[in-house]
Every structure is written in structure tokens, then in C-alpha cells.
Amino acid sequence: MPETGHALTLLFAKGFGLFYLLALSVGTLIYAFWPGSGKRFDHAAKSVLRGEDQP
Amino acid sequence: MVAKLTRAERQFALILLGLMALCGLVMAAGANDDLFALHGGLILAVAVGLSFLVISGLDAPEPPPERLAEYYDAPSRVAIVLTMGWALFGLAVGDWVAWMLAYPHLTVDAAWASFGRIRPMHTTGVIFGFGGNALIATSFHVVQRTCRTRLAGQFSPWFVLLGYNLFCLLAVSGYPLGITQSKEYAEPEWYVDLWLCVVWVTYLVLYLRTLAQRREPHIYVANWYYLAFIVVVAMLHIVNNIAMPVAWNHSRAYSAFAGVQDAMTQWWYGHNAVAFFLTAGFLGMMYYYLPVRAQRPIFSYRMSIISFWGITFMYMWAGSHHLHYTALPHWVQTLGMTFSLVLLVPSWGSAANALLTLNGAWHRVRDDATLRFMMVAAIFYGLTTFEGSFMAIRAVNSLSHYTDWTIGHVHAGALGWVAFISFGALYSLTPALWGRQRMHSAWAVEAHFWLALAGTLIYVFSMWNSGVIQGLMWRTYDSGGTLAYSFIDTVVAMHPYYIARAVGGALFLAGAGIGAWNVWMTIRSPDTVSQPAGGDRPLTILAGE
Numbered sequence: 147m148p149e150t151g152h153a154l155t156l157l158f159a160k161g162f163g164l165f166y167l168l169a170l171s172v173g174t175l176i177y178a179f180w181p182g183s184g185k186r187f188d189h190a191a192k193s194v195l196r197g198e199d200q201p
Numbered sequence: 202m203v204a205k206l207t208r209a210e211r212q213f214a215l216i217l218l219g220l221m222a223l224c225g226l227v228m229a230a231g232a233n234d235d236l237f238a239l240h241g242g243l244i245l246a247v248a249v250g251l252s253f254l255v256i257s258g259l260d261a262p263e264p265p266p267e268r269l270a271e272y273y274d275a276p277s278r279v280a281i282v283l284t285m286g287w288a289l290f291g292l293a294v295g296d297w298v299a300w301m302l303a304y305p306h307l308t309v310d311a312a313w314a315s316f317g318r319i320r321p322m323h324t325t326g327v328i329f330g331f332g333g334n335a336l337i338a339t340s341f342h343v344v345q346r347t348c349r350t351r352l353a354g355q356f357s358p359w360f361v362l363l364g365y366n367l368f369c370l371l372a373v374s375g376y377p378l379g380i381t382q383s384k385e386y387a388e389p390e391w392y393v394d395l396w397l398c399v400v401w402v403t404y405l406v407l408y409l410r411t412l413a414q415r416r417e418p419h420i421y422v423a424n425w426y427y428l429a430f431i432v433v434v435a436m437l438h439i440v441n442n443i444a445m446p447v448a449w450n451h452s453r454a455y456s457a458f459a460g461v462q463d464a465m466t467q468w469w470y471g472h473n474a475v476a477f478f479l480t481a482g483f484l485g486m487m488y489y490y491l492p493v494r495a496q497r498p499i500f501s502y503r504m505s506i507i508s509f510w511g512i513t514f515m516y517m518w519a520g521s522h523h524l525h526y527t528a529l530p531h532w533v534q535t536l537g538m539t540f541s542l543v544l545l546v547p548s549w550g551s552a553a554n555a556l557l558t559l560n561g562a563w564h565r566v567r568d569d570a571t572l573r574f575m576m577v578a579a580i581f582y583g584l585t586t587f588e589g590s591f592m593a594i595r596a597v598n599s600l601s602h603y604t605d606w607t608i609g610h611v612h613a614g615a616l617g618w619v620a621f622i623s624f625g626a627l628y629s630l631t632p633a634l635w636g637r638q639r640m641h642s643a644w645a646v647e648a649h650f651w652l653a654l655a656g657t658l659i660y661v662f663s664m665w666n667s668g669v670i671q672g673l674m675w676r677t678y679d680s681g682g683t684l685a686y687s688f689i690d691t692v693v694a695m696h697p698y699y700i701a702r703a704v705g706g707a708l709f710l711a712g713a714g715i716g717a718w719n720v721w722m723t724i725r726s727p728d729t730v731s732q733p734a735g736g737d738r739p740l741t742i743l744a745g746e
């Protein structure tokens with residue numbers, strides 16, 4: 147029943163796909179803007195500059 | 202290179218090379234077709250050559266144990282030399298292809314030199330040879346510096362680097378012989394694919410183990426991009442290359458997929474090869490070398506993370522924009538088109554992040570050609586992704602598809618973005634790894650920059666022109682309702698643009714030639730600075746004190 151295969155794929159892509167990507171975006175935004183993470187990120191961004199050759 | 206390994210590691214290397222030689226011998230002797238036998242012979246020859254190298258260094262003194270407290274840069278150094286070698290080869294072949302399109306007689310009358318065989322030598326040479334080696338060289342460097350730890354393996358980095366180059370060699374030598382599975386950017390046949398699998402999994406394990414040993418709490422964002430490149434390329438490579446060989450001793454195999462499924466799998470692969478080979482890895486490069494060179498932290502670290510997840514998860518769905526107006530279901534095409542449009546957001550996130558980082562350091566950009574390479578790369582990255590999103594719209598694609606517009610888009614990305622960011626990174630990395638203060642000749646970097654920029658602009662503008670003209674001529678009807686131009690009319694109209702493109706390519710190649718000379722002279726010129734004491738070392742040594 148190839149028709150069912152196509153219909154199921156369609157349902158999966160339009161249903162699961164949508165919600166999983168929405169959840170993923172929300173998750174990413176929460177992670178990026180979590181209040182405590184600012185300092186960690188600043189540290190990370192500056193860490194590469196501590197003179198490329200000085201540990 | 203052999204002297205850096207312990208005796209036991211050297212012996213292990215010899216055992217592996219022995220196995221490899223045996224493999225080559227069995228392939229050559231038991232082959233069912235001549236092409237397979239030739240590749241067996243090549244593998245045997247490489248194994249014997251490398252064995253001589255190892256044997257000649259077998260009795261060298263054991264490396265001092267203190268080396269384990271230092272960064273392991275020898276593999277990156279060899280990778281840099283290989284990068285420049287592949288660049289010259291790939292670009293030269295590319296320019297040959299370009300001249301051949303302008304003057305079809307510029308070839309020899311032999312099957313190996315036909316357009317269809319040397320074109321993939323160009324694409325494989327530049328993408329996998331040049332791009333891949335640049336990614337390996339920089340990823341080894343970046344992961345160590347940002348994690349402040351040594352690579353988590355002594356032998357495996359060499360296995361990854363040399364094994365990967367064997368893959369490139371087998372691929373590029375196969376095309377002139379006529380070995381190909383006819384999937385663009387995945388041309389190598391089953392046995393070469395299997396070999397790449399082994400190499401790539403080793404790369405992944407090495408990278409993960411190094412990350413696990415890090416002395417920094419947070420994994421710097423460049424590593425996320427490199428890791429995405431390694432993980433996704435493994436996945437793409439394995440799925441797209443599932444095939445059944447005709448026999449164990451035959452070079453030909455048949456794909457597990459057929460018809461529209463085959464097309465979809467191939468362009469899921471092809472598009473994500475663009476996304477994760479030509480984009481994610483090079484973004485990793487950008488997020489490390491650009492801030493370091495500009496001496497400013499990345500403008501927004503948050504934005505780099507959001508862009509990362511955006512790119513990683515949205516590119517996966519965009520492959521179907523390569524198959525507009527085909528037998529692929531209409532909704533799948535629409536899905537690919539939609540995701541391509543949304544992709545513009547994280548893509549511009551990265552491009553803007555890079556340019557905003559430079560904001561305030563424009564004097565450096567003006568004075569430092571290396572940083573200028575990276576700035577131009579960020580601009581072309583923004584430009585190419587905008588163009589890509591635009592071309593993914595079905596109606597626009599009906600004009601651009603099959604035309605030179607696609608070729609213009611490809612090379613805006615490949616020359617303007619991939620090659621520019623790579624050269625920028627190499628010019629930062631080369632002096633650092635050989636303990637020099639700067640490149641041998643600042644003037645040569647400057648000359649390379651302007652030749653590369655002129656070459657890229659000429660290439661891209663001529664292809665845009667030619668592509669749009671071609672697309673419009675193909676769809677022009679006369680009053681009687683028939684096509685106004687025959688196909689050969691459009692070919693004639695392309696001719697001047699093809700000459701221009703080939704000239705642009707020659708400029709780009711000349712720039713790379715100067716670059717290779719400069720890298721070589723930097724390596725050869727005597728030490729100008731001595732390493733600052735306690736300088737470039739992993740954090741372990743401090744912790745141990």
C-alpha cells in the first residue's frame with residue numbers, strides 16, 4: 147500500500163516535524179538566554195584571546 | 202614525524218602498514234577488473250612508501266616524556282602543507298575545466314582528459330583535498346587551544362590525516378580511470394567509501410576524547426561547529442553510500458536507492474555536504490581565528506549559539522530545493538523551499554556576528570591582509586546564503602536551475618567564503634605553528650589578497666551574467682509561440698563570459714601560488730623569535746605544578 151506510506155510520511159513531517167522544531171527553537175532560546183549563563187559565555191568568548199599562546 | 206612516536210607506536214604503525222600493503226596486494230592480485238587492480242597497486246605503493254618512512258625513523262631516540270605536556274602540532278603542520286598542495290592541484294584543474302568550457306579543444310584526445318572526468322577531479326580536489334585538509338589542520342589546533350589540553354592520541358592524528366589523504370588520492374585517481382558511482386560529491390566507489398568510514402570514525406573518537414579531557418568548563422563555540430561537521434558528515438556519507446558491490450573484487454557497486462528516492466537521498470547528502478562540510482566546519486574556523494586575529498571577543502556569544510542550533514537543525518530539511526519541478530512530491534519541494542528561506546536567519550546571524558566583531562577594529566582590517574581575508578569571507582558568506590535562499594524559491598529556481606547562475610552561487614561560496622576564510626586561518630596558523638612572528642612576506646599576503654579578490658569578483662560576476670542570460674534565452678518565445686533561440690545560440694552567447702571566468706580563475710590560482718610560496722618560505726626561513734617561556738602549552742602543566 148504505497149499510498150499509506152506517503153500519507154504517513156506526510157503526517158509525520160507536518161505533525162511531529164513541526165512540534166519537534168518548535169520545541170527545539172524554544173529550548174535553544176532558553177539555553178542561550180538563561181540568566182546565569184551570561185557570565186559563562188563572556189568568559190568563553192574572552193578565553194580565546196588570553197594571548198593565543200599563553201595558557 | 203616518526204620521531205614524535207614512541208618505539209611501540211612506530212611498530213604499531215608498521216603492522217598497520219603491513220596490513221594495508223597486504224590489502225593492496227590482494228586487491229591487485231585477485232581483482233576481477235583492471236581498475237580495481239590498479240587501485241590495489243596504488244594502495245600497495247602508498248603502504249610501501251610510508252613503511253620506508255617509518256623504518257628509516259625506527260631507531261630514532263624515544264621522544265622525551267615532557268612532550269606530553271605540550272600541544273601536539275606536528276599533524277597540523279603536515280596538514281597545512283597538504284592543504285596548499287591540494288589547493289594548487291584543485292584550482293589548476295578547475296581553471297583547466299574553465300578554459301575547456303571556453304575552448305572545447307583544449308584537451309588531449311584521450312578518455313581520461315574528457316570534461317566529465319576532470320570536472321570531478323576539480324570538485325574533489327578543492328572540496329575534500331583543499332577544504333578537508335584545512336579543516337583537519339585547524340580543528341586539531343583549535344580544539345587543543347580552546348580546551349587547553351593536548352590531542353587525546355599520539356598515533357591517531359596521523360592515522361586520520363594520512364588516511365584521509367589516501368581517500369582523496371584514491372578518489373581523484375579513480376575519475377580519470379573511469380571509476381565513479383555518479384553521485385555528485387560522492388563519486389568514489391564502495392571500497393573507498395568504506396575506508397573513509399574507518400578514518401572518519403577515528404576522527405570523531407579523537408575529537409570527542411580531546412573534548413572530554415578539556416581544562417575549560419565550557420566548550421568554546423568553534424568546537425561545536427567542528428563537531429557538527431564531523432558527526433553529520435559521517436551520517437551523510439554512510440547513508441548516501443549504501444550500495445551492493447558487484448563482487449568483493451570488483452570496483453563497481455549499485456546503490457541501495459533507486460528513482461526519486463535515490464535523487465532525494467543524494468540531494469539530502471549533497472546539500473548537507475554544502476552545509477556541514479563547506480559551512481559548519483569553516484564557521485568553526487571563523488569563530489576562532491577571526492576574534493583571535495582581531496583581538497576582540499566575538500560580538501555576541503549568545504547569537505553564535507542560536508545560529509549554531511538554527512543551522513544544524515534547519516539545513517537537514519532544505520535538500521529538496523535541488524529537486525524543484527521534478528518527480529519529488531510537491532509538498533517536499535515546498536518544505537525544502539521554506540526551510541531554505543528560514544535558514545537565512547541563522548546564516549546572517551553568523552555573518553553579522555563576524556562583521557560586528559570587527560566593528561571597532563577597522564584599522565586592523567585595513568593594515569592586516571590576513572584579517573581582511575576573514576572579513577571578505579564573512580561578507581561573501583552573507584551574500585551566498587542570501588543568494589541561496591533566494592534561488593531556493595521555486596519560481597526563481599525555474600530561471601536559475603541548470604544555468605551558470607548556480608555555478609556563480611557555488612563559487613561565491615567556494616572562493617569568497619571557503620577559500621578566503623581558509624587562507625585567512627592559514628596565514629594566522631602557519632607562523633604560530635612554526636614559531637615565527639609573522640609570515641615570511643607581508644607583501645605576498647597582500648598580493649594574494651588582491652589577486653584572490655579580483656579573481657573571485659570576475660568569476661562570480663561573469664557567471665551571474667551568463668546564467669541569467671542563459672536562463673532568459675531558454676524561456677524566450679517568439680510571436681509564433683515557439684522558442685526564439687536554439688540551444689547553440691545560448692552557447693555562443695556564453696562564450697565571452699566563459700573566457701572571463703577562466704581569466705578570473707587564473708588570477709585566483711596565481712594568488713594561491715604566491716600563498717604556497719609564502720607558506721613554504723615561512724617554514725624554511727630561520728627562527729626569528731624564540732617561544733616565550735611557559736608559552737604555548739596545555740593547562741595540564743600548570744595544574745601539575
Ligand code: HEM
Nearest residue numbers: 292295296298299324327328611615616619620706709710
Ligand atoms: C581557480 C579557481 C576555480 C576555477 C577556475 C573553477 C572552475 C570551475 C568550473 C569551470 C566548474 C564547472 C562548471 C560547469 O560545469 O559549468 C566548476 C565546478 C565546481 N567548482 Fe570550481 N573553480 C575554482 C575554484 C573552486 C573552489 C575553491 C571550490 C570549492 C572550495 C570549487 C568548487 C566547485 C564545485 C562544488 C563545482 C560544481 C558546481 C555544480 O555542480 O553546481 N571551485 N569549477
Ligand code: HEM
Nearest residue numbers: 475479522523541544585586589590592593602611614615
Ligand atoms: C542559506 C544558505 C544556502 C541556501 C539556501 C542555498 C541554496 C542553494 C540552491 C537553491 C541551489 C541551487 C539548486 C539547483 O537549482 O540545482 C544551491 C546550489 C549550490 N550551493 Fe547553495 N545555498 C546556500 C549556501 C551555500 C553555501 C554557503 C555554499 C558554499 C560553498 C553553497 C554551495 C552550493 C553548491 C556547491 C551548489 C551546487 C550543487 C550542485 O548542483 O552541484 N551554498 N544552493
